[in-house]
Amino acid sequence: MITKPFLFFLFCGIILCVSCEKDLPTYLEYEEYSFTGLDENGGTWKPVLFDQVSSITLEAPKEITSQSYKAEVTALKSAIGQMTDSQRESLAYWGNNPVVRWNEIALELIAKYNIIPGPNDDDSYTLPSPATPDGPPGFPFAHPPYAGRALAYLSVAQFDGLIAAWHYKYRYNRKAPYQQDTSISFAYEPNTLPSYPSDGAVLARVSRKILTALFPLEATYLQELEQNHLESLGVSGANVASDLAAGSTIGDAVAQLALTRAASDGMKNAQTPKAVSDSIKQAAFNRFGWQWENLELPTRPVGLTPLFGKVKMWNVTNVEDVRPVAPPAIDSESYLKDVQLLKDHASNMTEEKRRIANFWQDGLGTYTPPGHWNRFANEFIVEHKMNPLRAARTLAYLNMAVMDAGISCWDAKYYYHYPRPIQTIPGFKTIAGTPNFPSYTSGHSVFSAAASEVLAYIFPEKAELVRNWAEEAAISRVYGGIHWSFDATVGTRQGIEIANYTIHKAQADGSD
Amino acid sequence: MIRSLLNYTTVQQAFKCTVFLSLFFLKSTLVAQTPTDALMMPSKNVCFLVSYDYGAFDQYWEGERLRENQTIATVSRQTLLPMVAVGIFNDLNLYIGLPYVKTESSNPNGGRFEGAKGFQDLTLALKYKILEKELGNGNLYILTGAGFSTPATNYLSDYMPYSLGLGAPEFALRGIVKYQLNNGFYARGMAGHLWRGYTEAERDYYYNDGSYYTSFMDVPNAWNVEAVIGKWFFSNTLRFELNYTGIKSTSGDDIRAYNAAQPTNKVTFDRIGVSLQYYFPFAKGLGAVGNYSQVVHGLNTGKFTNVSMGLTYQFNFVKKTNTGFDDN
Structure with a gap:
């Protein structure tokens, strides 16, 4: 009698433990499918x-009537058997x-x-x-x-x-x-x-x-x-x-x-020595009167790939053609408005804002924002039953736009060298990790906007969905406390503009 | 970052209450889901306990490597635990607890991360006395305990080292053996297994020795052991105890270099501690507990030092009177 409640409790616990065991997916699982087309041309x-x-x-190739081909077929049958x-x-x-x-x-x-x-x-x-x-x-x-x-x-x-x-x-x-x-x-x-x-x-x-x-x-x-x-x-x-x-x-x-x-695309020079990095920073300070500082402990002497903005682009001739306008001056009215906005988000963190900040964070140890958009593309490719050539085309244009987005974003980051919120708002704390590079514009925004535009072009019925995702990815960095709102909004426009260069090229590649 | 945060538990025992606070501090590690001691509260008695625990670490094990990290500097974790224990029968006790946890980094730090605070996991535990027998110059006790805990709020487990807990349901099963001499000396051993379910992150991709395309993270199961020696003094009003607690995950990955911990990590630790428990002669039913513990070795966990103190109050809810000692 006395043992009954205990045994019942035990039983429930064991059932609960066993019932929640399941396999977690380690890759995109899909049923093999019939290609929607073979793209014979x-x-x-x-x-x-x-x-x-x-x-x-x-x-x-050798004729299918040749002895050597027949031998290959025989070997194939044997292997299958x-x-x-x-x-x-x-x-x-x-x-x-x-x-x-x-x-x-x-x-x-x-x-x-x-x-x-x-x-x-x-x-x-x-x-x-x-x-x-x-x-x-x-x-x-x-x-x-x-x-x-x-x-x-x-x-x-x-x-x-x-x-x-x-x-x-x-x-x-x-x-x-x-x-x-x-x-x-x-x-x-x-x-x-x-x-x-x-x-x-x-x-x-x-x-x-x-x-x-x-x-x-x-x-x-x-x-x-x-x-x-x-x-x-x-x-x-x-x-x-x-x-x-x-x-x-x-x-x-x-x-x-x-x-x-x-x-020879310039990547090998992207991570600069400290002297070069310091001169880039000084140039920004002379131009604008501000400069981003790394606040890690111990301080990192050089930001991440200061010259990635000089890497050869795929579909944009000159990176300066897509460089955004300058961000608000420190202590200007727009800047102060953003300080207030960030403080408001921090003191009114909701579960929804936290979820968005984390869902799009794609930080250290993950496949990064470019990887996140490739994952979406993979899912769409399977959903559309694309053949391998179509799938490769989708990913090629997606990733050319993504790389161009990164180059343009990094050009803006180190040209403007704009401080992060933790640098200029005293005592400010974040729920996302502040990266080791300047704030303006947000990489997430530029990567995501560029990726979403290419996906919207290839999967028109997904256009609204992916553009909404890109905007959410952009604002997620503001919720995370590591970007200004103008980093996100300007970055989104920048990404869209960059993607258009790639989309124009895709439209003329003979596949449509 | 450091999952281990979670793993500190404090071992405190409320006097008659027979409550093992430690268990509750960490649902996560939930050493504490079930009371792990050998004391039983008489039927129709209820005990309230409130305790405060301060734990902190400035070094942690990244895999096997003990390191510092100025990104998080010294991480502290404060826990306020209200708990109630009920003597359902003389040999069956029920425990219910819900800790409130607050975590943060010391200043200055290189990460500027916001800490976390909120209610952690609701824990329910039952302890059942299987055997009590005179043996030689003392008494032998054999008990078993089962506990269940589950997150009480939507806190984010995937925010280490600041997360409030592991964010997963846990079921614990323990066996306890105690031998107490008539002169008040006693020794106790406990062994248990902790089955943990999945915790849900707010991202749907993570790396755990390979890609995972899901927001669910498998929190490793763990073994939990305890070894204690102690003695009662002054007519059973003061108890002094030395204890060892061990946790050993049965699976999981290591924290990657200079990277944040995550709930999938394989956490192991050895912790030693000392506890005092005192029953106030002038206020029947009122007791105090105190504990100090130190993690001395671990994997993927913080090198925590913990100090805690608490008050307990026990009374008979039928007779509405405070109870005296029982003989355990």
């Missing part, structure tokens, strides 16, 4: 990194649109490497260096500009690689093995996409090479992923070995072009 679309598709050469459970899992994982998977792999590496170097014991800071990637600290620090740039090179290279693949697929028109031989089953929804060269192999090679250059400590991991992807393609029924080899050839050629551009 995709080989005529305008690539980004080169002018003529013919500059990427690929020799004609001996398929292992882990190969089946790989097929399910990579899915019929591996553009999404390689993008997620990039997002994960960004989150893994988005760790800001802490101070040494003597209060100095050591910055990661590509020359000594092992560190400490390990290279890279995948902050938002680094992330946006990484995603741009990855997506552009994937896009160009697939344009070349489509060009040769429809030029050589080699039918997929499962289309030729009904005894071969295809792992995904059937289509009439020619198999030579393998689009999957292009993606595996180009993605592995770009990501290895950007995340050199992950070379082995990425090599394993590429191998796993190729192995799954080898038992999917869509490719024989020569299809895969041809895809790798194209992947190598396009990755080379992308990495050549990356090596």
Whole structure:
């Protein structure tokens, strides 16, 4: 009798513990789907990194009647017949649109490497260096500009690689093995996409090479992923070995072009020595009478990538063309109004404002705002049942706009060198971490507005949704206490303007 | 940042109340969901307790590395805990507690983060005496306890080291053995397991040795042990106790370099403490408790020092009288 209440309590507790166990998603799960279209003319679309598709050469495949091809088909059948459970899992994982998977792999590496170097014991800071990637600290620090740039090179290279693949697929028109031989089953929804060269192999090679250059400590991991992807393609029924080899050839050629551009785009000079950083700060002070200061303890001697604003843009000729007007002078009427606004938010923090500040924070240790917008794009791509070429195009234009947004934002940040709220409002505290760079304009605002415009162009029915998200992302930084409201509103307009350069280019690429 | 914040608990025992405050301080770690001592309150008795705890750390373990971080400087956590204990039967007690917590960084600090304050987790716990038996020159007690706690407010657990708690439901099951000599010396051991559910963050992506596309974070389960020696003095009016408390998460990731802690971290700590408990002879039913503790070793937790004090008041709610000692 006495033990009954106790046992009942025990029972309820155990039921509760067991019932809430569940798997948490580690990637975008989707049912494989039938592509809404194959974009048979995709080989005529305008690539980004080169002018003529013919500059990427690929020799004609052997005839399907040849002995060597027949041997490849026999090998394929044998491989499918001996398929292992882990190969089946790989097929399910990579899915019929591996553009999404390689993008997620990039997002994960960004989150893994988005760790800001802490101070040494003597209060100095050591910055990661590509020359000594092992560190400490390990290279890279995948902050938002680094992330946006990484995603741009990855997506552009994937896009160009697939344009070349489509060009040769429809030029050589080699039918997929499962289309030729009904005894071969295809792992995904059937289509009439020619198999030579393998689009999957292009993606595996180009993605592995770009990501290895950007995340050199992950070379082995990425090599394993590429191998796993190729192995799954080898038992999917869509490719024989020569299809895969041809895809790798194209992947190598396009990755080379992308990495050549990356090596000379100015990124290597973006993180400056202290003397250069001090002169940039002094120039702003002479011009405007204010300057941003890092308030961390110990003080960081140099802000984040002061010369990222000089990095070569994709679709804007001159960064100064999109530089916003100057922010309100310190102690001006508009400035004082914003001080009051920030104080009001801080003293009237609601659960809704806190939720917005946290949802869009995308801070250290996460995939950053560029990554957040790529995640949305991945979801839309699957929802729209895009083929890999369409998906790569979406991400290429998205990420070119995002990288251009970052460059323009950083140009404004270090040209105006405007203080953060904690610097000029005495005793001010925040619920978000104040970053190591000037305030005006807000990176979240520019990244998000640019990304949302490109997504609105590609997914018109999402236009209102994504533009609202971009505005929420912008104001989230004001709620977080780390940005002025004009950082957000001007940054949003700046992002929209930058995106339009990319959208104009997209509209003329032959795909619409 | 430092999840460990949560992990400090103070071990205090209200006299007759037999309440283990510590448990409650941290729903999170909830060492404290169930009273972990071996004292029982007689049937129809009720005990109120109010205690105040001040805990702080200026070093924390990032994985295994003990470090300082001027971004957060010294982090303090103050807890005000009102609790009530009810003797349902002589061998079954119920405990209900709801702490109010306030956290902040000392000045100056490099992060300028706002602290947090508010009610943490509502804890309900039952303790049941399975056995009480004379053995040699003393008595042997065997008890078991079960506790459940859940966030009482919508506080954000994903805001370490300032978050009020782990933000997850927790179910605790404990076994307690005590042997007390007739001269007042006693030794007690406790072992328990804490099952934690998920906490919900306000972001829907986080990194935990890989990407997670969800706002739910898996808060690791943990083992909880305690070892105590103590003695009653002055006709059972004063009790002095030395105690050890251990928490060991069964899974979880490490705090990443110079990065904030998160509720998924694998938290472990060893803490030693000393407690005093006093029953006022001039005011029947009124008692005082005090505790000092220090985390001496840990993983992914703050090196907390805690000081607490509290008052307890016990009476028989049927007879409306204050009760004397029981013999435990």
